[in-house]
Amino acid sequence: MIDIASPLRLRLDSAALLHNWRWLAKAGGAEAGAAIKADGYGLGAREVMRRLAAAGCRFFFVANWVEAAALMPLPAGVSLSVLHGVGDGDMIAALTLPVRPVLVSIEQIARWRAIGSGRACDVMIDTGMNRLGLRVEEARGGALDGLAVETLLSHLASADEESPQTERQLEAFAAIRDAIPARRYSLANSAGICLGSDYGFDLTRPGLALYGGVPRAEAAGQIRQVVSPEARVLQMRTVPAGETVGYGATWAAPRDCPVAVANMGYADGYLRCHAEAGGARWQGQALPLIGRVSMDLVAFDASAAPGLAEGDWLTIDYELPTTAARSGLSQYELLTGLGSRFERYWV
Ligand SMILES: *Cc1c(COP(=O)(O)O)cnc(C)c1O
Numbered sequence: 001m002i003d004i005a006s007p008l009r010l011r012l013d014s015a016a017l018l019h020n021w022r023w024l025a026k027a028g029g030a031e032a033g034a035a036i037k038a039d040g041y042g043l044g045a046r047e048v049m050r051r052l053a054a055a056g057c058r059f060f061f062v063a064n065w066v067e068a069a070a071l072m073p074l075p076a077g078v079s080l081s082v083l084h085g086v087g088d089g090d091m092i093a094a095l096t097l098p099v100r101p102v103l104v105s106i107e108q109i110a111r112w113r114a115i116g117s118g119r120a121c122d123v124m125i126d127t128g129m130n131r132l133g134l135r136v137e138e139a140r141g142g143a144l145d146g147l148a149v150e151t152l153l154s155h156l157a158s159a160d161e162e163s164p165q166t167e168r169q170l171e172a173f174a175a176i177r178d179a180i181p182a183r184r185y186s187l188a189n190s191a192g193i194c195l196g197s198d199y200g201f202d203l204t205r206p207g208l209a210l211y212g213g214v215p216r217a218e219a220a221g222q223i224r225q226v227v228s229p230e231a232r233v234l235q236m237r238t239v240p241a242g243e244t245v246g247y248g249a250t251w252a253a254p255r256d257c258p259v260a261v262a263n264m265g266y267a268d269g270y271l272r273c274h275a276e277a278g279g280a281r282w283q284g285q286a287l288p289l290i291g292r293v294s295m296d297l298v299a300f301d302a303s304a305a306p307g308l309a310e311g312d313w314l315t316i317d318y319e320l321p322t323t324a325a326r327s328g329l330s331q332y333e334l335l336t337g338l339g340s341r342f343e344r345y346w347v
Contacts, residue, residue: 006343007232007263011315012043014346016224018055020210023222028188028204029197033059035189035207037067037083041335042269043211043227044344046071051346052210053078059151059203061102065093074098081122081151084132086111095119100150104132109143122151123182127172128165129157136172139180151203152182159191159199160215166192170199177201191215213331214321227335229316229342231264231280236302236310245299246291250275258302260287262314265296269337270316277326280314283307287314 025032040048053075060080062068085104086094102122103109126133154173158165177185184202190209192199194216212226239253278289287300302308320331
């Protein structure tokens with residue numbers, strides 16, 4: 001096989017991932033699991049799971065059975081749950097793989113009772129989000145009687161904001177814990193963990209903050225950046241004063257200007273909204289983005305980096321909270337949008 005080097009890559013920081021997981025376990029006052037759906041929020045679920053499992057993380061969550069199957073075989077001692085539960089077409093996967101469904105409706109519970117009955121499952125209770133989960137009155141009405149429930153979950157709708165809904169959900173979940181037997185109880189995502197150990201119960205389920213996202217002010221300065229996109233310079237050029245760069249000619253050179261054209265664009269999830277304030281770094285120097293982002297290309301003003309040459313790697317500015325604030329994208333979108341052309345490498 002020919003070995004072809006990728007011209008764009010994601011630098012993934014192992015130590016930062018583990019630091020974030022440990023901080024979240026401490027802040028939440030409970031054992032911390034990990035949400036690794038959407039291919040580990042774009043980092044690569046298998047590598048994230050391998051690293052966290054080696055550090056002692058035991059509970060992992062993906063969205064669906066395709067994601068679960070891709071993670072086989074699991075590391076020893078690890079449990080994997082599928083957050084969307086079992087649809088009609090999922091039963092073979094659910095009975096074959098060493099993975100638990102998170103049952104989310106009366107229909108799914110009936111399906112599980114008919115075939116999987118004695119087997120362990122997780123259950124999602126809806127405490128006010130009205131997304132997935134059994135209604136509280138359904139759960140209290142006996143819908144779960146006789147099921148071997150491992151983890152009983154609920155999910156917070158507004159924990160990243162100041163909202164009275166969050167405390168209402170906490171109270172509803174505490175009442176459910178007292179009424180419904182399960183081996184363990186789990187409520188908090190990343191933002192919920194920042195609210196302190198009242199929200200921790202037995203197990204937390206961080207996603208975003210593991211990967212460098214800062215869901216609330218309490219985590220600022222604690223969570224470390226994990227993901228840094230890097231793109232290669234394809235061409236250096238000098239744009240004469242007054243000439244423009246890129247589609248729509250939106251940027252004109254104020255003077256003769258060195259410009260670096262790099263190997264990344266909106267097809268890689270680096271969307272056009274970065275044009276306003278995006279940038280890159282090379283050897284500590286800042287290179288502002290100029291003009292529009294193209295499908296596979298983006299240009300930077302290289303005035304501050306006189307030694308920069310074709311083939312050099314630029315590190316793209318991608319600190320999640322600030323990039324979200326200036327781009328209008330959420331920190332979740334910034335992570336999960338990163339495309340398949342990036343080669344993921346861990347340091
Ligand atoms: C995605 C998800 C999480 C993780 O949420 P973050 O906000 O990324 O920490 C936890 N629980 C459930 C049910 C989820 O769907």
